[in-house]
Amino acid sequence: MSEIRQDPTTEEWVIIARERTKRPHDFVSTQSKPESLAYLPSCPFCPGNEAMTPLETLSYPDKKTQRWQVRAFNNRYPALTPDGSTIRRKENNFFLGMAGIGVHEVIVETPAHNKPIALREDSEVEAVLRSYRQRYNTLSKMPPVKLIIIFKNYGLSAGTSLEHPHSQLVATPVVPKYIRLQYEVATKHYDSTGRCLYSDIVNHELDAGKRIVMETEKFVVFHPFASHQPFETWIVPTIHRACFGNTSVEELKDLAHVLRVVLLKLYQGLNNPDFNYVIDTAPVEDENKNYYLWHMRIIPRLTEVAGFEIGSGININTALPEETAQFMKELKVK
Amino acid sequence: MSEIRQDPTTEEWVIIARERTKRPHDFVSTQSKPESLAYLPSCPFCPGNEAMTPLETLSYPDKKTQRWQVRAFNNRYPALTPDGSTIRRKENNFFLGMAGIGVHEVIVETPAHNKPIALREDSEVEAVLRSYRQRYNTLSKMPPVKLIIIFKNYGLSAGTSLEHPHSQLVATPVVPKYIRLQYEVATKHYDSTGRCLYSDIVNHELDAGKRIVMETEKFVVFHPFASHQPFETWIVPTIHRACFGNTSVEELKDLAHVLRVVLLKLYQGLNNPDFNYVIDTAPVEDENKNYYLWHMRIIPRLTEVAGFEIGSGININTALPEETAQFMKELKVK
Numbered sequence: 016m017s018e019i020r021q022d023p024t025t026e027e028w029v030i031i032a033r034e035r036t037k038r039p040h041d042f043v044s045t046q047s048k049p050e051s052l053a054y055l056p057s058c059p060f061c062p063g064n065e066a067m068t069p070l071e072t073l074s075y076p077d078k079k080t081q082r083w084q085v086r087a088f089n090n091r092y093p094a095l096t097p098d099g100s101t102i103r104r105k106e107n108n109f110f111l112g113m114a115g116i117g118v119h120e121v122i123v124e125t126p127a128h129n130k131p132i133a134l135r136e137d138s139e140v141e142a143v144l145r146s147y148r149q150r151y152n153t154l155s156k157m158p159p160v161k162l163i164i165i166f167k168n169y170g171l172s173a174g175t176s177l178e179h180p181h182s183q184l185v186a187t188p189v190v191p192k193y194i195r196l197q198y199e200v201a202t203k204h205y206d207s208t209g210r211c212l213y214s215d216i217v218n219h220e221l222d223a224g225k226r227i228v229m230e231t232e233k234f235v236v237f238h239p240f241a242s243h244q245p246f247e248t249w250i251v252p253t254i255h256r257a258c259f260g261n262t263s264v265e266e267l268k269d270l271a272h273v274l275r276v277v278l279l280k281l282y283q284g285l286n287n288p289d290f291n292y293v294i295d296t297a298p299v300e301d302e303n304k305n306y307y308l309w310h311m312r313i314i315p316r317l318t319e320v321a322g323f324e325i326g327s328g329i330n331i332n333t334a335l336p337e338e339t340a341q342f343m344k345e346l347k348v349k
Numbered sequence: 350m351s352e353i354r355q356d357p358t359t360e361e362w363v364i365i366a367r368e369r370t371k372r373p374h375d376f377v378s379t380q381s382k383p384e385s386l387a388y389l390p391s392c393p394f395c396p397g398n399e400a401m402t403p404l405e406t407l408s409y410p411d412k413k414t415q416r417w418q419v420r421a422f423n424n425r426y427p428a429l430t431p432d433g434s435t436i437r438r439k440e441n442n443f444f445l446g447m448a449g450i451g452v453h454e455v456i457v458e459t460p461a462h463n464k465p466i467a468l469r470e471d472s473e474v475e476a477v478l479r480s481y482r483q484r485y486n487t488l489s490k491m492p493p494v495k496l497i498i499i500f501k502n503y504g505l506s507a508g509t510s511l512e513h514p515h516s517q518l519v520a521t522p523v524v525p526k527y528i529r530l531q532y533e534v535a536t537k538h539y540d541s542t543g544r545c546l547y548s549d550i551v552n553h554e555l556d557a558g559k560r561i562v563m564e565t566e567k568f569v570v571f572h573p574f575a576s577h578q579p580f581e582t583w584i585v586p587t588i589h590r591a592c593f594g595n596t597s598v599e600e601l602k603d604l605a606h607v608l609r610v611v612l613l614k615l616y617q618g619l620n621n622p623d624f625n626y627v628i629d630t631a632p633v634e635d636e637n638k639n640y641y642l643w644h645m646r647i648i649p650r651l652t653e654v655a656g657f658e659i660g661s662g663i664n665i666n667t668a669l670p671e672e673t674a675q676f677m678k679e680l681k682v683k
Contacts (some may be wrong), residue, residue, distance in 0.1 A: 016430055016432060016433055016448055016449055017427075017428060017429055017430065017448075017449025018446055018447070018448065018449050019429075019446060019447050019448070019449050019522070019523065020444065020445070020446040021444075021445040021446065023443070023444065023445070025526060026526045027525070027526045027527070028521075028523050028525055028526065030428050030429065030449055031449070032426075032427075032428045032449070033449070035426045035428070092366075092369045093351075093366075094351060094364050094366045094369070094657070094665050095351055095353075095364065096350055096351065098350060099350055106557065106574065107553045107556055107557050109357070109549070109550075109553040110354065110355075110357065110553065110557075110574040110575070111354070111355040111357070112352055112353060112354040112355065112574075112575075113352070113353050114350055114351075114352065114353070115350055115351025115352050115353050115364055115365070115366070115367070162661070164656075164657055164660040164661045165660075166655070166656025166657055166659070166660050167656055168655040168656045172653065173653070173655060173656070174653040174654065174655025174656070175655070183656070183657065185657050185661070187362075187661065187663065188353070189353065189362050191361070191362055191661045191662045191663045192359060192360045192361045192362065192530075192662060193361070193661060193662025193663075194661065194662070196526075196530070215443070216443075219441045219443040219444065222441055223440065223441050223444075240440065240444040240446075241444070241446075291655060291656040291659050292656065293656050293657075293659050293660035294660070295660065312659070312660075314659055319506065319507070319508040320508065320654070321500070321502045321507060321508025321509070321625060322498075322500025322501055322502045322507070322508070322517070322625040322626065322627050323428070323498055323500055323517070323519050323627075325500070325625050325627050325646070325648055326498040326499075326500050326627035326628070326629065326646075327496070327498050327519070327521065327525045327527060327528065328525045328526060328527025328528070329521065329525045329527075331428050
């Protein structure tokens with residue numbers, strides 16, 4: 016029999032479909048990605064092609080090579096741009112709209128065209144995380160910016176066509192409904208318990224134990240009770256901060272290691288699957304409230320969303336998070 | 350510059366990304382689906398293989414062939430099954446879950462293995478819609494059933510691996526959060542205006558005119574102001590009913606024609622794209638309230654959801670609904 020579980024952060028239900036359940040190793044990709052070179056002359060993100068990218072907003076030098084290690088610049092095809100006003104307008108006195116004001120940047124994570132996070136040194140990953148935080152802290156001070164989403168699309172099915180390792184940052188002029196919903200749920204929990212919902216979740220996951228993938232001093236990694244997708248992975252800090260921009264150097268150092276190890280486990284355990292990851296952080300105006308706890312979510316792209324999900328908003332997860340977490344936990348990597 | 354629009358039914362924002370906007374004909378699929386035969390001996394849904402499918406729940410005879418025209422049966426790999434209770438349980442006194450109680454059926458739409466809706470007669474489509482309504486009205490009377498989602502997945506990227514034309518029906522024992530959200534928004538509108546939000550949307554779309562695809566006496570077809578995806582298409586009835594199960598024979602007859610024509614326009618205009626459609630209908634206990642208006646949503650699978658959408662819940666739509674609606678309206682089909 017299937018089981019229905021409620022995501023405590025959104026109150027969304029998830030069907031854990033036992034009749035269809037696959038074992039963790041059934042998700043191993045049978046198609047390998049083609050091998051590629053460390054440098055591609057035609058790639059706009061490869062060193063030497065800096066002129067092919069728009070306005071640079073950040074560049075970290077690599078002490079060894081005397082060239083850049085990480086660089087950020089405006090997206091050539093931005094979803095949002097910094098011009099315009101946040102004044103709402105109405106079409107036909109009914110439909111609400113506004114200008115697409117905001118920021119859309121690309122962060123190139125490494126000069127090496129063929130080096131996914133899983134195969135880097137911790138220090139290289141740390142530089143990427145520092146660049147995220149720096150761009151976050153610069154852009155969150157722009158008046159129209161209400162929320163900053165930092166994310167990575169890895170692989171074709173995850174929505175990227177450019178192979179060179181990169182992340183993206185979008186600063187929006189509105190707080191999305193989906194985030195408002197999470198805040199409503201978290202605030203209700205805070206009001207009725209006096210505690211942060213996300214800290215409570217981490218504590219209950221630690222008590223339950225069976226969905227924990229790894230633990231360090233500063234982070235807990237688990238597959239959530241109501242995982243929406245197979246191998247959905249959360250990385251949650253033990254130090255309470257609503258906002259990713261407030262993280263310390265030590266936290267980012269630890270996170271770099273944790274993120275690399277988790278992605279290496281996916282890389283080795285599931286044969287380098289496509290994935291998205293996203294940093295969930297408080298809206299800019301709620302950065303210092305105790306209702307929220309920033310965290311990272313990794314979503315490997317192993318299944319398709321179909322009509323049922325579109326109609327109901329309920330995901331059907333064909334994996335048991337207890338089993339996938341155990342699989343990930345036991346996987347030995349360097 | 351991009352534009353941000355608010356979906357009036359969910360209060361979700363959508364980015365209409367002008368910098369990335371494609372013209373309607375850019376969405377024409379360059380990969381054609383392989384041709385297939387009208388009958389496949391190994392297909393469990395083809396006539397003669399009825400013993401390969403679980404318990405039959407409906408069968409409409411075809412007067413010409415003396416065999417079935419439409420048949421429904423339990424899904425062999427059900428997401429939900431009718432056993433168990435709706436009692437909620439808690440894991441670790443915190444995480445909420447319950448048994449996966451419900452119904453999951455498959456509706457085979459035609460004996461012909463290779464005949465999509467776009468290429469059928471109106472009367473054949475009408476029989477499918479009648480089967481939907483009949484199964485809806487039977488299952489909605491089962492006590493644990495709180496919502497019934499009727500949907501179709503067409504093509505691999507839309508989540509189906511079985512080519513033989515079929516739809517699915519899932520009866521859930523909970524009202525999903527996503528539906529609760531829509532109700533909250535619709536109820537607020539009803540309270541502050543005295544009118545149904547969905548009827549108001551249709552009227553404003555008719556006034557605006559520029560996003561209308563087609564109109565019959567009983568249905569209006571349009572691409573919504575805040576379309577979440579390129580070519581998202583709504584078919585909304587002019588007769589006010591919250592519940593699809595209450596539709597009349599005449600409405601289903603008209604809907605069959607409208608649905609076939611819209612799908613034929615997609616078939617011809619975009620070279621037979623993958624798509625999902627879903628019937629949005631009121632929760633069973635709200636079937637007779639005036640807050641809601643049942644309707645159909647067709648979502649062609651033309652773009653990938655990526656990290657930004659996962660993090661923010663905001664879709665980036667790379668097509669302008671005014672342009673895609675015009676394209677669909679002008680497309681001449683039989």
